[in-house]
Amino acid sequence: MSEPVLIWGAGAIGGVIGAHLARAGHAVHMVDIVEEHVEAMRGPGLRIEGPVAEFTQRLDASTPGELSGQFSTILLAVKAHHTEAALDMLEPHLAPGGIVTSAQNGLNERVIAARIGAARTLGCFVNFGADWLEPGRILYGNRAAVAVGELDGSLTDRARRIHALLSIVEPDAVLTDNIWGYLWGKMGYGALLFATALTPDSMSDAMARPEHRTAYEALGHEVMTLAAAEGIRPLGFNGFDPEAFRNRDAGAMAASLAAMVTHNRQTAKTHSGIWRDLAVRKRRTEVDAQMGIMIDIAASHGLGVPTLARLVELIHDIEEGRRPQSPALPDLLVPPCA
Known part of the structure; x- marks a missing residue:
């Protein structure tokens, strides 16, 4: 077995x-800090709904304290503000010459590369909708863009290998020479999603409100x-048009927002993970890390970013x-826009 x-x-x-x-036959070992979730995964199993x-x-699953051995391929999928703590725990388990791929929101590749080196860090962009419901249960709400690439833009065998794995989850996953473009595109999209989390509304209903456009x-x-x-050079996806917002083209921004509203009306994940942290799990969000x-x-x-600063507040x-x-x-948020 590999x-x-x-x-x-x-x-x-x-x-x-x-x-x-x-499920596709690949050897996988899961690590999580929630003991009940670990027990569910290695007992009755993880339910994808x-x-x-x-x-x-x-x-196969364990808590960080139970884990032993070293691994050449580590996929990091914790909340952005937990990246440093996760690296503290996982670094002893990273084999010499191994890589860490960040399947997270934000620019966590910067943090990972600063710790283990850019040569051992692979960039990854994930936008499909999913929610952790309770130990052993995850909602898979919709398909959406996935991309993987080297931080320096090169196309390598290891990037192709990770791309092949992610293509099992998302058949249209992209192997890119501009992973930073995807990550920065998502930072723009993410800023809008943080704004929707200020409200009890769904992502689509919040973005559709004309008074907040x-x-x-x-x-x-x-x-x-x-x-x-x-x-x-940010890249667009799932309705988000980076050039429209950079140029502040009124017509193009309106079309982009309409496309994002349409995209988010087609998912079973109606609210963002940020909203879920605030409204359901009552815990801190990724706002500082993103x-x-x-x-x-x-x-x-x-440069000044008054609207972003007010959003964080x-x-x-x-x-x-x-x-x-x-x-x-x-x-x-509207007054700072003036």
């Missing part, structure tokens, strides 16, 4: 990937301006109980 792929973080993304790989796929897959346009514009300052880093990048270029207010989620809360 050496298992180690998937560190068996939540929404890691769980869907691991279950599909194992939803319109995309319905099956139960038993998986200027806020969504400003968020997309600020992130795409930062991408340009970083020398990145949007907070945008503020730091803006400062390094002498509002998410913190909800996390800390100072404000409730409300359909009107995005009203407070």
Whole structure:
């Protein structure tokens, strides 16, 4: 049997990937900090539910403290703000010459590369919809764009190997020479999703509110301006049009928002993971690791991002109980747009 792929973080993304790989006959070992989830995976199995796929897959699994051995291929699928802590635990299990692939939201490749080196880090972009429901259960809500690529844009055998694995989950997965373009495109898309989490509305209903359109346009514009300052050519996906927001083209932004609303009306995952952290799991979100880093990048270029800064403040207010989620809360994003 070939050496298992180690998937560190068996939540929404890691769980869907691991279950599909194992069902296809690949050796997989899952690691998660939730003991009940680990017991479910190696006992009755991990239940994948939803319109995309319905099956139960038993998986080799352990908590970090139970894990032994080293692995050449590690897929990191934890929340962005848990990246450093996960690296502390997984680094002893990374074999010499092994690679870590980040199947996360955000620019975590920067953090991983700073720790283990860019040569041992592979970039990955995942946009399919999934939710961790409870130990042993994950909702796979919709298919969407997946891409993998080397940080330096080269096309290597190891990137092809990881692409082949991810193609089991998403047959239209892309092997790209511009993974940073995908990741920055998702940062723009992600800024809009953070704004939808200010409300109890679904992603599509929140983005469709005309009174908040200027806020969504400003968020997309600020992130795409930062991408340009970083020398990145962002790529569009699932309705998001980077050029429309960078140029602040009113007609093109309206068309892009309409396309994103349409895309998100077609998924069983109606709300973002950010919303779920705030409304259901009552825990801190990835806002600092995703949007907070945008503020730091803006400062390094002498740029202002007032709408992003206000968004981060509002998410913190909800996390800390100072404000409730409300359909009107995005009203407070509109003044900075002026």
